[in-house]
Amino acid sequence: MAFGRRKDPEPTVEPVAWDSADWFVISAVERPATLRRKAVTGPRCVRTRVVEPGVELYAPAVFIAQPDPETKAYELYPALDPRTLLCALAPVKGGRGGERYRVTDGQGQELGTVHRTGATKRTVQHAWWLEQPGHPDIVARYHWAKGSAKDVRERGASAVVRGAGQLAESVVDSLILGGSEGGDSSTYESKPVTWRAGETEVALTSGHTDKAVRTYTPRASWLDRRLALALAVLREG
Secondary structure, eight states: OOOSOOOOOOOOOOOOOTTOOSSBEEEEEEEOOOSSSOOEEEEEEEEEEEEETTEEEEEEEEEEEOSOTTSOOEEEEETTSTTSOOEEEEEOOOSSSSEEEEEEETTSOEEEEEEEOOGGGOSSBOSEEEEOTTSOOEEOBOTTOOSOHHHHHHHHHHHHHHTTTOOOHHHHHHHHHSSOOSOOTTOOOSSOEEEEETTTEEEEEEEEOTTSOEEEEEOOTTSOHHHHHHHHHHHHO
């Protein structure tokens, strides 16, 4: 005779199409913890929320591979077809400081570039931004950086002068994030981030779930979702 209450089996988390989700996260959690259950985890990958009756699940959409742990380069594979390369991210050497990553498709054709601006030059916009051929730079400006590009540059230059030529990374990031952008898991941004193409068109936004996990939502129909995935993977480390 069996004693005690039998636990219900954990639901199977089936993979979903990489381009079908409205928003996504980078996480290992398949099923968040509840008052009665511990969290269920799987591989760290791109996931999207799937809600079943009484159950919140995070289904894998894209698997993330890092061939060399010492190099910040990644390969992304669709969870529904993990043998097919979706896109690859590789650092680009040279430039004027900061970081650049070239994003290519499965055939090696360039899709665009992900940039990370160095802290000392981060006076106008968020550290991470995108270039997609045929479109204006996709950037997230700080809340005070409004007006024309010329006006923004002038105010940014003034801010540098007032700050004795350098702004600390944590101070600059707090202008837009209200929290840490340095990877500290104990702090999370309290404000959403909005990347725009040009002056007004919203291309991508980032917020967070009630579990304090960053979310990413592509907004512009023309934005190559693979670039959004690349930015998220690089930003989340």
